[in-house]
Amino acid sequence: MKKHIVLLPGDGIGAEVIQSAKQVLWAIAEEFNHEFTFESRDIGGTAVDTHGTPLPDETVAACQQADAILLGAVGGPKWDSLPSHLRPEKGLLGIRKALNLFANLRPVKGYPKLLHASPLKEEVVKGSDLLIVRELIGGLYFGTPSERRDKGQSVVDTLAYSRQEITQIVDKAFKSAQLRRHHLTSVDKANVLESSKLWREIVEEKKADYPDVKVDHLLVDAAAMKLITNPGQFDVIVTENMFGDILSDEASVLTGSLGMLPSASLREDGVGLYEPVHGSAPDIAGQGIANPLAMILSTALMLRHSFQLEDEAHLIETAVQAVLDDGYHTADLQIPDGQKIGTSHMTALIVELIKSQSATKSILNCYV
Numbered sequence: 001m002k003k004h005i006v007l008l009p010g011d012g013i014g015a016e017v018i019q020s021a022k023q024v025l026w027a028i029a030e031e032f033n034h035e036f037t038f039e040s041r042d043i044g045g046t047a048v049d050t051h052g053t054p055l056p057d058e059t060v061a062a063c064q065q066a067d068a069i070l071l072g073a074v075g076g077p078k079w080d081s082l083p084s085h086l087r088p089e090k091g092l093l094g095i096r097k098a099l100n101l102f103a104n105l106r107p108v109k110g111y112p113k114l115l116h117a118s119p120l121k122e123e124v125v126k127g128s129d130l131l132i133v134r135e136l137i138g139g140l141y142f143g144t145p146s147e148r149r150d151k152g153q154s155v156v157d158t159l160a161y162s163r164q165e166i167t168q169i170v171d172k173a174f175k176s177a178q179l180r181r182h183h184l185t186s187v188d189k190a191n192v193l194e195s196s197k198l199w200r201e202i203v204e205e206k207k208a209d210y211p212d213v214k215v216d217h218l219l220v221d222a223a224a225m226k227l228i229t230n231p232g233q234f235d236v237i238v239t240e241n242m243f244g245d246i247l248s249d250e251a252s253v254l255t256g257s258l259g260m261l262p263s264a265s266l267r268e269d270g271v272g273l274y275e276p277v278h279g280s281a282p283d284i285a286g287q288g289i290a291n292p293l294a295m296i297l298s299t300a301l302m303l304r305h306s307f308q309l310e311d312e313a314h315l316i317e318t319a320v321q322a323v324l325d326d327g328y329h330t331a332d333l334q335i336p337d338g339q340k341i342g343t344s345h346m347t348a349l350i351v352e353l354i355k356s357q358s359a360t361k362s363i364l365n366c367y368v
């Protein structure tokens with residue numbers, strides 16, 4: 001299979017983890033006879049420095065031509081005092097909007113070896129396996145007006161959603177639940193917010209189209225509590241943009257580190273942008289110690305969702321599990337009797353396993 005992938009390394013550890021993704025994809029291409037071509041483009045603070053904007057037109061144009069996009073992360077203290085239209089985060093929001101990537105899938109999976117890497121009790125974390133479906137191009141992060149007023153003495157942000165925007169993400173979440181354990185929890189703040197009341201109404205209406213899916217509603221404050229006290233009650237969570245942003249970082253505690261959560265940002269036709277849930281981690285950038293697994297697992301999501309390469313995606317996920325099972329971990333994770341390694345060593349181990357496991361598979365196929 002021939003595919004063209006645009007890489008958006010961005011800022012901080014973004015460039016370090018994108019390098020890991022590329023190496024993993026080279027290994028997959030070699031083992032499975034695919035031809036992946038790569039093109040790197042600027043976004044975020046790096047783009048502000050070189051192009052004077054966090055989202056250059058040529059970056060958008062390249063992404064529009066791509067079969068899929070991998071993004072590292074954007075932002076950092078260097079750009080924190082810029083006016084809001086020049087903030088690196090505007091580049092990320094802008095590319096999501098420009099490509100109409102309305103559905104952000106954030107799987108949260110606990111690995112057996114990481115049970116003690118979480119500060120939560122083993123019996124709470126054990127078997128964690130849920131999917132957060134976050135609306136990605138509406139709500140507070142995009143509403144207008146969003147501005148300072150009265151010479152900086154007051155401020156306004158706007159939370160707006162249309163029926164169509166809510167319906168498309170709710171539909172996506174119901175379909176995701178049908179592919180999993182048929183249980184959808186819709187998270188809102190319907191006791192206070194008009195947007196949440198409409199959200200809840202639409203989920204109730206849509207239920208009739210998906211009779212095989214059990215539906216619950218939770219207010220976001222209680223959902224935040226239940227996520228880390230009884231995660232086993234969740235299968236698929238659907239929620240609006242900002243709630244999903246916050247709940248997914250919280251959910252990462254179940255896995256032991258923010259460095260473990262991948263994500264897929266999708267639209268209906270399968271085009272997608274794949275990125276770790278974490279940010280640019282300026283506190284550890286440039287030290288070679290970032291956990292590349294969230295980014296590597298995001299490449300597996302790319303192979304699955306954009307290219308329908310399930311075997312290849314599964315092989316990456318198996319390699320991640322195997323490396324962790326062997327006790328290897330980056331500094332963000334604590335594994336009793338584990339071996340702490342850096343970003344490039346972790347990447348090399350995954351690549352090695354991909355090569356040896358796919359070799360084993362082809363030998364076995366010869367005897368079938």
Ligand SMILES: NC(=O)C1=CN([C@@H]2O[C@H](COP(=O)(O)OP(=O)(O)OC[C@H]3O[C@@H](n4cnc5c(N)ncnc54)[C@H](O)[C@@H]3O)[C@@H](O)[C@H]2O)C=CC1
Nearest residue numbers: 073074075076258259278279280281282283284290291332
């Ligand atoms: N998708 C994106 O590009 C995002 C960008 N940001 C931006 O990133 C910058 C830093 O934001 P923070 O609030 O510090 O969030 P962050 O996610 O960058 O880091 C939070 C904490 O988690 C750690 N961490 C994150 N990813 C890690 C990894 N792969 N391996 C090991 N440790 C990891 C960091 O070292 C830090 O202690 C800000 O400019 C923010 O706006 C934040 C979130 C998402």
Ligand SMILES: CC(C)CC(=O)C(=O)O
Nearest residue numbers: 089090092093141245277
């Ligand atoms: C620019 C932010 C909304 C990025 C972020 O925190 C996220 O998407 O998780």
Ligand SMILES: [Mg+2]
Nearest residue numbers: 245246249277
């Ligand atoms: Mg976030």
